[in-house]
Every structure is written in structure tokens, then in C-alpha cells.
Amino acid sequence: MTRPRPRLLKTLACLLAAGLSAGSLLAQAPAAPAAPPPPAPSLEQRIAGLEAYMNNTDPSAPLKVGPKDKDGNPTIPAGLTTPSVGIAGPGHNGFMMICAALVLFMTLPGLALFYGGLVRTKNVLSVMAQCLGIAGLVTIIWWAVGYSLVFGKSFNSPFLGGTEFFFLAGVDSVPNTDYAAWVSQNVFAMYQLMFAIITPALIVGAIAERMKFSALLLFVTLWMFVVYIPLAHMVWGVTGFMNGVWNSGASIKAIDFAGGTVVHMSSGWSALVLCLILGPRLGFGKTPMPPHSLVLCMIGTGMLWVGWYGFNAGSAVAADGVASNAFATTTLAAGVASFAWGALEYFTRGKASVLGFCSGAVAGLVVVTPACGFITPGSSVPLGILAGAIPFFACTKLKQMLKYDDALDTFGVHAVGGTLGALLSGVFANASVNSNLNTNLKEIVGKSLLLEQVKAVALTLALSVVATVILAFIVKAIVGLRPTVEAEQEGLDITDHGEEGYIYEAKS
Amino acid sequence: MKLIIAIIKPFKVEEVKEALAGAGIEGMTVTEVKGFGRQKGHTEIYRGSEYTVDFLPKVKIEVAVSDETAAKAVDTIAKAAKTGKIGDGKIFVLPLEEVVRIRTDERGEAAV
Numbered sequence: 001m002t003r004p005r006p007r008l009l010k011t012l013a014c015l016l017a018a019g020l021s022a023g024s025l026l027a028q029a030p031a032a033p034a035a036p037p038p039p040a041p042s043l044e045q046r047i048a049g050l051e052a053y054m055n056n057t058d059p060s061a062p063l064k065v066g067p068k069d070k071d072g073n074p075t076i077p078a079g080l081t082t083p084s085v086g087i088a089g090p091g092h093n094g095f096m097m098i099c100a101a102l103v104l105f106m107t108l109p110g111l112a113l114f115y116g117g118l119v120r121t122k123n124v125l126s127v128m129a130q131c132l133g134i135a136g137l138v139t140i141i142w143w144a145v146g147y148s149l150v151f152g153k154s155f156n157s158p159f160l161g162g163t164e165f166f167f168l169a170g171v172d173s174v175p176n177t178d179y180a181a182w183v184s185q186n187v188f189a190m191y192q193l194m195f196a197i198i199t200p201a202l203i204v205g206a207i208a209e210r211m212k213f214s215a216l217l218l219f220v221t222l223w224m225f226v227v228y229i230p231l232a233h234m235v236w237g238v239t240g241f242m243n244g245v246w247n248s249g250a251s252i253k254a255i256d257f258a259g260g261t262v263v264h265m266s267s268g269w270s271a272l273v274l275c276l277i278l279g280p281r282l283g284f285g286k287t288p289m290p291p292h293s294l295v296l297c298m299i300g301t302g303m304l305w306v307g308w309y310g311f312n313a314g315s316a317v318a319a320d321g322v323a324s325n326a327f328a329t330t331t332l333a334a335g336v337a338s339f340a341w342g343a344l345e346y347f348t349r350g351k352a353s354v355l356g357f358c359s360g361a362v363a364g365l366v367v368v369t370p371a372c373g374f375i376t377p378g379s380s381v382p383l384g385i386l387a388g389a390i391p392f393f394a395c396t397k398l399k400q401m402l403k404y405d406d407a408l409d410t411f412g413v414h415a416v417g418g419t420l421g422a423l424l425s426g427v428f429a430n431a432s433v434n435s436n437l438n439t440n441l442k443e444i445v446g447k448s449l450l451l452e453q454v455k456a457v458a459l460t461l462a463l464s465v466v467a468t469v470i471l472a473f474i475v476k477a478i479v480g481l482r483p484t485v486e487a488e489q490e491g492l493d494i495t496d497h498g499e500e501g502y503i504y505e506a507k508s
Numbered sequence: 509m510k511l512i513i514a515i516i517k518p519f520k521v522e523e524v525k526e527a528l529a530g531a532g533i534e535g536m537t538v539t540e541v542k543g544f545g546r547q548k549g550h551t552e553i554y555r556g557s558e559y560t561v562d563f564l565p566k567v568k569i570e571v572a573v574s575d576e577t578a579a580k581a582v583d584t585i586a587k588a589a590k591t592g593k594i595g596d597g598k599i600f601v602l603p604l605e606e607v608v609r610i611r612t613d614e615r616g617e618a619a620v
Contacts, residue, residue, distance in 0.1 A: 118554075288559040290552060355554055396556040409555060 038079030049084030089182030102310025114300030122491025260370025268415025337364025340388025426453030
């Protein structure tokens with residue numbers, strides 16, 4: 001330690017004194033006549049605002065002590081606020097930024113590797129280009145109108161959001177309390193964007209190795225507007241048609257925690273229809289088309305599983321107890337389903353395969369997606385067993401019987417799994433792990449909720465199938481769906497993208 | 509002079525190489541090849557899709573030897589490559605017209 005220098009200290013003291021007197025002079029300057037000072041919040045109101053952070057509730061609720069509005073609800077007196085209102089809560093907000101990154105990680109590179117490994121060498125880049133192309137395309141759509149059409153409410157419509165957030169206008173770091181009390185709206189918008197990216201990217205699996213890049217991008221653009229955006233608003237929008245948890249006026253009082261209907265059913269059923277319209281790959285059933293790298297596929301599966309925590313736990317839109325429960329149910333369902341699929345292989349054909357374990361893990365994650373925040377960990381075990389068994393049957397038996405060329409089993413895993421998950425959510429939902437089920441659904445949870453789930457499944461299925469038929473024929477008429485026979489034989493990597501995935505030796 | 513071509517199981521390459529070196533036979537050319545004989549292929553299943561893989565990976569060893577060492581070389585390879593199970597491979601012996609050592613321009617047995 002150095003000895004303090006008396007001279008320097010004296011100088012500092014003088015400066016400080018000068019500053020203070022200047023400040024008091026300013027304070028004494030005559031102020032312009034202003035409105036009366038805003039009412040100050042009481043200590044209780046300020047503490048209640050802080051406690052709202054712990055409980056993930058609205059921090060402005062304790063301030064609603066003013067005159068009642070036309071609906072009879074108390075309002076906040078003009079100007080009354082606390083430091084907790086209108087800001088993001090660090091824990092919840094930080095958690096959601098990480099979750100958003102995890103969900104993006106599911107597509108890039110998780111899904112790209114999972115699918116890329118399952119195609120033949122000559123098409124590995126085409127699958128990756130499709131994932132990347134969709135990521136950029138959907139980002140632009142989401143920024144321009146997508147977020148607003150899903151999460152706005154100016155239309156006050158059960159089917160579409162509104163125009164108020166076009167070009168992300170006003171979407172800043174202040175939370176949108178319709179969806180999250182403590183998460184910045186810009187973080188929420190980016191988090192939801194990642195869902196909008198992975199959903200159409202899932203379709204790639206069914207049409208892999210035989211659809212033109214231009215055709216896919218055009219199809220996805222149309223599909224986002226006709227299927228994803230309306231469906232996401234119906235299920236998650238605060239005025240949504242099927243948002244049973246948050247919209248007391250929902251026509252179908254269904255539940256979907258992280259996207260069983262919106263993400264997996266919509267993409268899976270659309271994928272089946274598109275693959276039927278597209279027709280099988282050249283030589284399907286005659287020439288062998290084994291996966292070119294199960295190693296890549298396995299790496300992608302691991303990334304999907306890790307990323308899925310952002311998808312499922314993050315769908316609580318808070319780092320709260322509901323997220324914790326979703327984290328636990330997600331883990332159990334994935335582990336059990338993976339093991340169940342491997343075990344079924346072992347007992348039916350004598351060998352448990354890596355692709356089997358991978359498929360089972362993904363199927364378990366798909367099935368638990370709509371349920372994860374509503375069911376107990378105990379329920380997630382039987383759910384996991386069914387998630388291993390039923391998609392296993394769809395991928396190994398149903399596909400052989402019906403002979404459609406769902407190249408990478410998007411239908412078998414995502415449509416079958418998503419549908420199963422939506423139904424099982426109705427069976428296993430339990431308000432003891434998520435009190436939000438008591439808000440609008442207290443009367444039907446454990447009773448007629450399954451019926452509501454059936455209605456949601458039927459609507460999702462109908463919308464996906466009908467829209468995809470129409471859109472596929474529109475795209476066919478405009479740019480055509482398939483590459484030429486020569487291009488398909490040579491591989492889409494070279495013909496659509498002008499590159500090769502693997503060049504082991506320098507060409508001389 | 510003879511050219512001996514042996515098609516063997518890949519994991520037997522090291523043993524065959526060492527046995528040939530032990531028998532005083534130096535030099536060989538090794539190629540990774542695919543094929544099938546009586547062993548046929550095997551079946552691979554990826555989810556619901558079954559594929560028969562006809563061609564199995566094997567290693568082809570080529571050795572040029574003088575007439576008198578040919579029999580010993582064949583015996584050495586056969587002994588080292590044998591597992592007794594189907595798929596052990598085959599050895600072909602061909603007459604060899606000429607051998608040239610490029611560095612010295614030696615010809616015939618001197619070049620083997």
C-alpha cells in the first residue's frame with residue numbers, strides 16, 4: 001500500500017465541494033410549472049414487484065389499486081410504477097437467450113447432421129443447404145410479418161395475430177406481458193423464430209434427395225403463411241383458437257406446451273403429403289440407398305437432444321418450476337424411448353442399432369414436446385415407452401406396407417409422434433405440476449381434455465394436409481418440383497449447389 | 509517366375525506380411541478390394557429398409573517370386589491367412605514373364 005498524498009487529497013476535496021455547490025445551485029433554479037409529482041409506490045408494492053420476479057408473475061399487478069375500468073377490473077393510477085415494471089428479469093431473460101440459441105442449435109447443425117448423415121454421399125450438402133436456406137428465409141419472413149401475424153393481437157382474431165409488430169416495430173427489450181412477464185420481447189421474438197425455422201426444416205426429411213432447391217424454398221415460403229403462422233397463432237397466440245391454457249375464449253380448449261401440433265404434426269403430415277405428390281426417389285426399392293454416415297447422424301441426434309432442452313424447458317418462457325419439470329420429463333421420455341426402440345429391434349431382429357437408438361431418442365423428444373410442461377416425470381416413462389414403440393412400428397412396418405418413400409422418416413417420427421404426443425398430453429396433463437392448467441381448464445383437465453386434444457389434432461391434420469396439396473401443385477406449376485433425371489442421378493450437391501461434400505484428394 | 513495373388517481377410521494382412529518376411533520373401537503390393545465367393549454378402553437394416561451388401565471388403569496381396577520359392581510362399585500365405593471359417597479367401601498363382609527393377613534395369617529372377 002502507498003501512503004495517501006495529502007496534497008492530492010486536498011485537491012480532490014476542493015473539487016468535490018465545488019461540484020456539490022454547483023449541484024445545489026442547479027437544484028435551487030426555478031423549475032417550470034409541471035404536473036403534480038407521480039404517486040410513489042409503497043414499500044409493499046415495491047417488494048411485491050420483486051416477488052413477482054421470483055414467482056414469474058406480472059410485476060405491475062400489485063399496482064392495480066386505482067379506479068375500476070369498464071370490465072370492473074382495477075387499474076393502475078396514472079404514473080404509479082416501480083423499478084420492476086417494464087424491464088426484463090435477468091435470470092428469466094438470460095435463460096431464454098440460452099434457450100433460443102439451443103433451439104437454433106437443433107437445426108444448425110443438429111438436424112442438418114441428423115438428416116445429412118442419413119442421405120447418400122451425393123446429396124449430403126443438399127440437405128444442409130436446405131436447412132441453411134430455410135433458416136435465412138424464415139428469419140426474413142419472421143422479421144417482416146411473421147412474428148406480428150403470430151403474436152400480435154390487433155386483428156383480435158383466433159386465426160391470425162396482428163400488424164402491430166410488422167418489421168419488429170416496437171419489439172424491444174421491454175417484456176410483452178401477454179407472453180412473458182420477465183423476458184424481453186426481442187428475446188421472445190427470436191426464441192419463437194427458432195421454432196419457425198426448425199418446423200419447415202423437418203419437412204426436408206421426407207423429400208430428401210429429390211426436390212429442387214428452388215421448389216423447396218418457394219414451398220416453404222407459402223407454407224409458412226398458410227400453415228405455420230395461422231397454426232402457431234391458434235395454439236400460442238393470446239387470442240388463439242386452440243390456446244386453451246391462456247385464452248379463456250378459445251373455441252378448442254387444447255393444450256400444447258412446446259409444439260406437438262404446431263411443429264411436429266404440421267411438418268410431419270405436410271411432409272407425407274409432399275413426399276406422395278413428389279413420388280419416390282429414382283430407383284427406390286430397387287437400388288440400395290443406405291445412410292452414408294451414421295456417425296454424422298449420431299452426432300446430430302446428440303445435438304438435437306441437447307438443443308431440445310431449450311425447446312421444451314424454454315417453452316415455459318421463464319426459468320421457473322414449470323421449466324424444471326419440463327426438463328425432467330423431457331430427459332426421461334427421450335432416454336426411455338431410445339432404449340425402447342433399441343430393445344424392440346433387439347427382440348424382433350436380434351440386433352440393436354445405432355440408428356434405432358437415435359430414432360427412439362428423437363421420437364421420445366417429439367412425443368413429450370406437447371406434454372412436457374403439463375405432465376409428471378412419472379407419466380413421462382410410460383409416454384416414453386409408447387414413443388419408442390408406435391413410431392417404431394410406423395417407420396419399420398407401416399412404411400414397408402404402404403411403400404411411400406418418406407426418405408428419412410419425417411412422417412414416421414414427427415407426424416406419428418406429434419399426434420401421439422398431442423393425445424397423450426390430454427391423458428397425462430396434471431395441474432399439480434403446472435398451476436396454469438387451473439386458470440381456464442380446471443373443469444376439463446383429467447376429464448374431457450382428451451376430446452379437446454382430438455379436436456386440435458383433427459384441425460391441425462386437416463389444415464396441414466389440405467394446404468400442402470394445394471401449395472405443392474402451385475409450386476409444381478410455377479417452378480416444377482423435381483430435378484431432371486440426370487441431375488437426380490448425379491446428386492443434388494453438384495447440380496443444385498455446385499459443390500461436393502467430400503473431396504478426399506486434391507484434384508490435379 | 510510366378511506372380512502370387514492372394515485375396516484374404518483384411519484383419520489377416522499383418523500376420524501374412526510377417527509370415528512372408530519370416531520365410532525370406534520380401535516385397536509385396538497390397539490393395540483394398542471388395543468381392544465375394546461362397547461367403548456371399550450380408551444384410552444391413554436401416555429402420556424399415558433392408559439392403560443386401562454383396563461385396564465384402566477383402567485385401568489383395570500380390571507377390572512376385574522365383575519358381576523355387578513359389579510353393580513355399582503359397583504355403584506361408586495359406587497358413588497365416590487361415591481361420592478355418594468361410595470367407596478366408598483364395599490364392600492364385602500365375603506364370604510371370606518378365607520382371608524389371610526400374611532403378612538398376614536388372615531383369616528376370618535377379619529383379620524379383
